[in-house]
Amino acid sequence: MTADGVWLYWAAPTGPFRRIRTDILRDANLSDDELAAHVEQLANIPLSGGCAMDTAGNLYISDIDNHRILLLQPSGKLVTMASDPRLLSPDGGFIGSDRRLYVPAPQTERTQLFGNPTDLTTKPFQILSLALPKSFDGTGLGDAVTGRLR
Template sequence: MANQVALTSANDLFLGLPRFPGHETTPSVARRNPDGSVVAFPGNSWNEWKPGDDGKNAFVYVNSLHIFADDTVWCVDQGGLRPDASPKELSTPKPGAQKIVQFDPHSGKVLDVLRFGEDTLPTGAQMNDLRIHGSTVYLTDSGLGGLIVHDLSTGKTMRRLSGYKEMLGVVAPTATATATGKSKSKHRTPKSDMIEITQDGKWLYWAAPTGPFYRVATDLLRDARVSDAQLATHIEHVADIPLTGGCAMDTHGNLYLSDLDNKRILLMPPSGKKTVLAANPELVSPDGSFIGADRRLYVPAPQSERTELFGNPKDLTKKPFLILSLELPKKFDGTELGNAVTGQSV
């Protein structure tokens, strides 16, 4: 089951393979070779975690991966299995298991590992996804709701807006509701989840899957002298969105939203107007998207809604798991489309 995809500038493709309920046996991260074969990455003990291991130097639950301007691979490992589907002893990360790991895409060498203390990751926190601009790493926490800002040059980390209403999303009905209105689904909707940063690095965008999308100026977010209460007054409501599994942003500030209920990709320019960019019946549970250097939009379809977690009597997923892609036109419905945001300063 692949829920994340990312590519280097040379089109080396990497996949995030989460230990979703019913799909716990997985190498967690994989790379596609030039001959089309898919192999575990980096191909050693990082891919061999099993229940009972401490998970400090192995993938436990890779929720997202991304590639930026330097072509290195960044993986976000929540360090424990899903708390909505696993016992506490497996869903509670062991010390050091929740981490961010940076790899060389060719050799698989570990370049950096970021681990945070309880002040940054209190009990229940789950790092979800990340974006990098310059030397600053921005992360969403989908467990408690919040943003994490880490400066790679100084090593300083701040937890921001923890538990604020803008981090919690809105309540949405599930697709598995019964005739009585009660859901058989055990799935817990994440809090602050999707994250994007503009090409110039000035605005950080985020949303829970239920929306809305918000944004805040990064200079205020990074300024420790600005309290959370003060920062909250500068949060801007961007747009309400349908139930969304993942997103991407281009250099013109356009957002590409994975519309879960309708198996389609919505284009949302800065104006907030939404247009259907593409639709395909194979887009089942579309998740974390990626714009490649080839100006293609890549969207994984992990079929998570077909698992038992969502109230199905058994796992209904069908192999193969697909990654769909679409060449982005220069213009669509009057909106100019840009290139990939790589985190490189303008």
């Protein structure tokens, strides 16, 4: 949900990313079909383990298959923000009060669950972090969404 509580965003792990205004969700008089008509599709995304949102409405999406973090800007533009081979099965990240994006790398793709003959994970398990600049690709980046009213 956006920091101002106006939009709710969601996606299945395989996408697409969607959103709806929260005032529409609270309207008990709308039928399911009327409600569905208000859902907006923002972007197709690759297989994702989760995302984080900043106060400017940017979404930081983990891309499992390509070991990267994508930035979905409020305009709907999707760009690669970071790529690193250590991002093994990047999971849902979060933004700390220090303006760093923290992303766990649990190595899920290396487990037997994903067809490996044995558990191929290696220790230590990592949480990678990235300092967020004030802007990226011409878009201003926000702070951590805290849930506190300003």
